[in-house]
Amino acid sequence: MNSHELSIREKNIVFIGFMGVGKTTIGKRVAEKLYRSFIDADDEIEKAFGMPPKEVFEKYGEKTFRDKEREIITHLCTEQKLHIISLGGGAFMQEEIRKACLENCIVIYLDLSWEHWKDRIGLIIDSRPVLQGRSLDEIEELFYKRQEYYEVHHSKMETDEQDPEEVATHIVDSLKLAWELY
């Protein structure tokens, strides 16, 4: 599919940001509000291996996970339209994924400050392989190191002090406005 043939309304919407910022939760809600199909890249990886990301990391190693992640996301970005797609937090570290998403889709960065992110760690610590065995200082370092990759996006949404419903509503309103303008 040639993305230049797609109108802004037809393009996939892709959510990026650090682990736990709410990409999966908010992506799902945005899809419901827009009556669009939702795809979580991690779910697709899970289907491909028959096990969740944490087990893929443990059984096959991170490189195998990242290779499959790249294959799945570049395919989704170039072969699908009108979908809402949430990536895993590490996906944007790969140049090929960044390029495929930025060229073909509308990329929305969900931003959360470290101060707020810290309070959410208990919700995700057990299921995120990248956090295993890392001290809070090391996680903070990773958090800030990754920001520069997320900084290349089409739109940024601050999510501090907002519940998923508020963030999703705000995103849908902004998208509708953009669709009217272009």
Ligand SMILES: Nc1ncnc2c1ncn2[C@@H]1O[C@H](COP(=O)(O)OP(=O)(O)O)[C@@H](O)[C@H]1O
């Ligand atoms: N805006 C929010 N406010 C409070 N909790 C949230 C918010 N967004 C997500 N969460 C919670 O944080 C956890 C991680 O959310 P998730 O959508 O899986 O993040 P991601 O896909 O970015 O890793 C979940 O338990 C979810 O309910």
Ligand SMILES: O=C(O)C1=C[C@@H](OP(=O)(O)O)[C@@H](O)[C@H](O)C1
């Ligand atoms: O940041 C990362 O490297 C990862 C984030 C996870 O997704 P979420 O960002 O949805 O937690 C998942 O893809 C995997 O555990 C690796």
Ligand SMILES: [Mg+2]
């Ligand atoms: Mg997720």
